[in-house]
Amino acid sequence: MLKAYKYRIYPTKEQEESFFQHFGACRFVYNWALENKIKSYEQNDKSVSRFTLNKMITELKEEHTWLKDVNSQSLQGATLNLETAFTKFFREKKGFPNFKSKKNPVQSFSVPQFYEVDFDNNKVKLPKIGWIKTKLHRKFKGIEKTATLSRTPTGKYYISILVDDEQETPVKSLFNEKVTVGIDIGIKDFAILSNGKKIDNPKYLKTSIQRLHVLQRRMSRKQKGSKNRAKARNAVSKLHEKISNQRNDFQHKLSSKLIGENQALALETLNVSGMLKNHCLALHIADASWSSFVTKLEYKAEWFGKTILRIGQFEPSTKICNVCGYHNKNLTLADREWQCPDCKTNHDRDVNAAINIKKSALNKQNLIGI
Structure with a gap:
């Protein structure tokens, strides 16, 4: 069975800069791939496959050399996420994929392979970034699959590791009216x-709604682009995060x-x-x-x-x-x-x-x- 284990990580300032570089590069590749798929369908009535896009990334790196500083597997993970979004659109009618914005408070990128987990020293090693201090509060056994690194609106960083525990899905238990x-x-x-x-x-939201209104009014009074507005926005995000965690x-x-x-x-x-x-x-x-x-x-x-x-x-x-x-x-x-x-x-x-x-x-x- 596949299970995800989520841990909080504590990067240094240099590692944070590398994270933002990965966020931006993966977002850029995702939007570039989405634009190519839309144009291809409009002009040829055919969609570009993920594998074709991955081959085109090599040429894209020559045009935008800063993409070479980012893990290539993460860039290919962006095209995989786009393919998944289109699959949900066609099969589950979840809505057409949208272009990603850097203004989105939640940013993430995936690391399909070549990462390491050290439970003894509470560290995780990511390609192009190195060893990162991590709170590995529980161990897992199995084959490590894709890892996803994300940043919350409050500035916290988490890594979610998908693990195949190599166990078969349990057989459904028999049931009747009594059970x-x-x-x-x-x-x-x-x-x-x-x-x-x-x-x-x-009713966690209802309990905190008055406090939330106060914080939102304070934020609306701050000048856009100022540090005080950023602080007020962070206070609103913290309360939203608290409500979500309680729920x-x-x-x-x-x-x-x-x-x-x-x-x-x-x-x-x-x-x-x-x-x-x-x-x-x-x-x-x-x-x-x-x-x-x-x-x-x-x-x-x-x-x-x-x-x-x-x-x-x-x-x-x-x-x-x-x-x-x-x-x-x-x-x-x-x-x-x-x-x-x-x-x-x-x-x-x-x-x-x-x-x-x-x-x-x-x-x-x-x-x-x-």
């Missing part, structure tokens, strides 16, 4: 389980707990991008970051041989009585509890939805009652 849990994600409560348990939504920590702990306690998890497919167009709820939906949580559940389920079951986004899980199947068409978002007119069962809106999600997912697997 399956339905999960309804929401805003008031972050997650509601089919067993009736509710996980509070910490990720919460989601990692919750997802690990749910994966460890159940053999299968039933989820509802949500159109998050469409829901974000609701201006009344967009802030709360973005704060919850449902897509990120589902992604964590999916890859952790693959690691531990668990199963993720999905139901369609148009199934009315909230409005159907989980006892008799009555469809309450008049239920609104304000109704948190309701009574079924047929069987007189009192329902908690979210718990009822979680139970229906579980039943619907198991029904598709022909596992109801097993």
Whole structure:
């Protein structure tokens, strides 16, 4: 299986300059490759392959000699990233690749090979840069693949190493109704389980929103290009980073707990991008970051041989009585509890939805009652 290990690195000033040189060169090659692909398609109705672009980089170095100071494997990694972006565009409809800007607060470049990791001395060696002080807080075993070095908006540097641990993906565990849990994600409560348990939504962004507004107003009053504006921008970035770290920590702990306690998890497919167009709820939906949580559940389920079951986004899980199947068409978002007119069962809106999600997912697997 492939797993990524992320470590913080502490470069010297000279190494930082080399990082920025790599960031700029890889960004330049990416934009150059994207321009070539667009022109080739417009003129010949054909796209230039990544391998052709890699051969053209040699000629590009003669024109721009400063590219020779950068690791050649990193430059080829830029064309690979572009190829991946086009694949997502055609297969997953993720949006046409955009040109990269040096104003982007997050910069990165990849090192496909020829790097070394020294756990004993807490150092990582990168080609053209040398040994860099690194906080190697955990060891890994396996074949080292691509390493990606990145810089955050707050000026911190990280290296993410992709490792093949040479282990086969675990066989999916058998599951039935007793070891399956339905999960309804929401805003008031972050997650509601089919067993009736509710996980509070910490709402980290809402907690820090007033402080964030203060820092943003301070930044807007500073003169553009000044050092004070840079300091104010860094303060805003630090708060955003803190919120992101809090959210990720919460989601990692919750997802690990749910994966460890159940053999299968039933989820509802949500159109998050469409829901974000609701201006009344967009802030709360973005704060919850449902897509990120589902992604964590999916890859952790693959690691531990668990199963993720999905139901369609148009199934009315909230409005159907989980006892008799009555469809309450008049239920609104304000109704948190309701009574079924047929069987007189009192329902908690979210718990009822979680139970229906579980039943619907198991029904598709022909596992109801097993």
